[in-house]
Amino acid sequence: MTNVSVIGAGSWGTALAFVLAENGHDCLIWGRRQEQTDEINESHTNTAYLAGCRLPAALRATSDLEAAVRHAKILIVAIPTKGIREIARELDGLIDRPAILVHVSKGIEPDTQKRITEMLAEEIRPAAREALVVLSGPSHAEEVVLRHPTTVTVASENAAAAEEVQNLFMNSYFRVYTNEDVLGVELGGALKNVIALAAGITDGLEYGDNAKAALITRGLAEISRLGVKMGASPATFAGLAGMGDLIVTANSVHSRNWRAGNMLGKGQTLEEVTEGMGMVIEGVRTTKAAHQLAARYGVSMPLTEALYSVLFEDHAPREAVDWLMNRDKKKETDSSGS
Template sequence: MGSQITVLGAGSWGSTLANVLFENGHEVLIWTRDEKQKEEINTDHTNERYLPHFKFPTELRATTDLEKAVATADLLVFVIPTKGMRELAKRVNSLLNREVTVVHASKGLEENTYKRISTLLSEEISSEYLKGLVTLSGPSHAEEVIAKDLTTITAASSDKKAAELVQSVFINDYFRVYTNTDIIGVEIGAALKNIIALGAGVIAGLGYGDNAKAGLVTRGLAEISRLGVKLGADPLTFMGLSGVGDLIVTCTSPHSRNWRAGYQIGQGKDVSSVINGMGMVVEGVSTTKAAYELAQTYGIEMPITEAIYQVVYNKADVKHVILNLMQREGKAE
């Protein structure tokens, strides 16, 4: 018999993970704030805004009642934008009365505090209720997972048994899950790759080709590694799925909302109008600010991150910023 699992968040990724879990034989409930979305999932078995043309199994249900969503779950899977994570965790904690394993599948750093998501979850969910804390991350577009394209991903936790539990509930013949004990590196890689994806979109929007993209992704990985190691990550983690793997998928595909946002900016569109017109949160925008300020604090050289920061927050001219990157003083790799 499968586990009782609640997925908190009914966007494209939350809905997709709920479907994976349901197909794996678990009892799954999706929680959403949106009454209309709940009715659509329960009545039409669709989520057209996020997963057009896909039909969910009729037995997969949604609710807007958070108390009901939390009541009997063995696992709670948080899949909402980072900016709402702390508030939801506080609400969940007030409803818990027993131990649960907490998983999050979001990618970002908290605004202002710049804390990793697992850190803020551990701050808001009482240790007496927290059986295990795991992040699920890696190169994965919801649009492809829902179509059962082959996907590999990482379940990371400082608690190996918790990571193995999450691995066991998610893994199947098209969704392969590896474990990793370096939760710092996995979360930093997941968050910071969105900055580089913005940059990759900008490069494409400006009309540059594969040479420029390869250079950006490679030097972007170097930046992510430098900051990640400073924050306590294992440098080898960035050579894995949540490092170079996530960079490849996010920086090369129009499925990525960060890439799409960067592409429009590269074409000369106003940054604010691009972000407001996406219809979904572009995590790379707030993460750019977090990474830029962390780099300033720790004295870490992150020229690509700084360039994206200047474009997004100071409205710097995109072409001028790219030219400045290329005209930096020559140095050893």
């Protein structure tokens, strides 16, 4: 049994805490709202994020961040990207021994274009970090707590830490692989949200299977092109954190990004969609960051540019599709652009 704390009581943090508790670990989950942690402790439910799920009785929750940090040397950080720096600063002031920090969010910070491991490294002093690990892959929280077979990958520059995290989570329905390509795993997990948003738009426009298949395929080419230019391994984008995560996120009603895109395709504004979702839509912020990365690295990313024009330049979705379809002809294997 290992002491583990999950920092963040949203759907994914709760699902991972569910797995850890079922594996026999002493898992403490932290959430900011006392009423939510009381519900987890007293009713063994988290209805705001995982309605209908019965949590293990052994899983405990707290709204005291210091208590959560003190409880374990392995911290699972399950906070939306926009809140990473704030929580990292809080953790930095509380960690009194080197901790393994495992982040499970999928995003890139706009303007700085920093990945989450980079943000954590900037905000948490080296003496407090035994290792930084990223967990990513095709995984809906709603299916994990139903014990449906799920497979993910963990990546770290510290191979021993990656294997330790692999061992924590592995069971009969949650399979974990290790990977050394931290850059590729983080980029794949973040950038697929951009393509998932676009996939939701095509479904909202009722463009059918042909358009959806083309979007996913060319979207993966776009993600790979940027990732390789930045130094990631091409093989990573053909794996769980690339193709696998893209397929599940672009095709499922469980996906917030797909649902948001679907509403945009049906005519809602971004403001209406954001208000209606009630949860963070990582793909919106990541689209802005991806747009900036494409310019920074001189990489052609037309699908990303088209989505950016819809989200931030008030272009209609159909106009963006028309622009994509009427660009100059190219070879499919041309690495310079989609």
